[in-house]
């Protein structure tokens with residue numbers, strides 16, 4: 285793993301998903317096989333495989349402290365092209381520092397991660413008035429998770445993280461994207477842990493080789509995605525969970 289500490293030029297970027305996005309890191313240790321963010325390799329000049337490098341934006345908090353007073357208040361997504369709570373965050377606390385500044389200035393924040401490390405920052409999350417936390421959960425089957433996301437935390441840890449956040453009064457959501465084999469039953473396991481569920485197909489083909497290697501090609505069809513998303517939507521309706529399909 286090539287870890288570099290860098291000085292970034294800016295941190296609060298405009299985004300098509302929410303008004304702003306903050307990426308505290310370039311690169312991601314989770315190295316999910318389907319990750320669309322691997323295009324960052326081209327922009328950062330790294331030659332290592334995706335997951336083999338991380339640039340740490342050491343000056344992120346200083347930049348944010350300056351930029352936040354120059355920009356119009358808006359929703360901030362953390363993060364778009366890295367996991368803000370990848371293992372290096374335990375050491376560097378870049379995400380934590382940025383969240384502290386956003387909370388002090390009362391900006392709305394949408395956190396998106398796969399890691400229970402987010403619980404470390406419960407003090408900030410509880411105090412902030414308009415923060416919400418999403419855990420990405422792509423399947424209920426941890427054996428499938430190991431095939432596609434071997435370096436990311438187990439599914440049970442993500443579910444218990446949502447549970448703890450939700451019980452602490454923090455607004456939570458689950459992002460089911462991409463829909464991996466075994467996603468059908470996720471909605472039932474999320475009952476009582478989330479305020480809403482987002483389902484996105486994320487139709488990228490980087491992980492097709494994983495489907496082929498493990499004989500899962502039938503789970504890559506349009507039929508499977510539509511059938512599974514319908515099953516998730518029905519289960520949500522029955523459980524009273526707000527479900528948003530974004531495709």
Ligand code: SF4
Nearest residue numbers: 312314315316319366
């Ligand atoms: S956690 Fe997100 S950013 Fe990181 S490798 Fe997985 S999909 Fe990509």
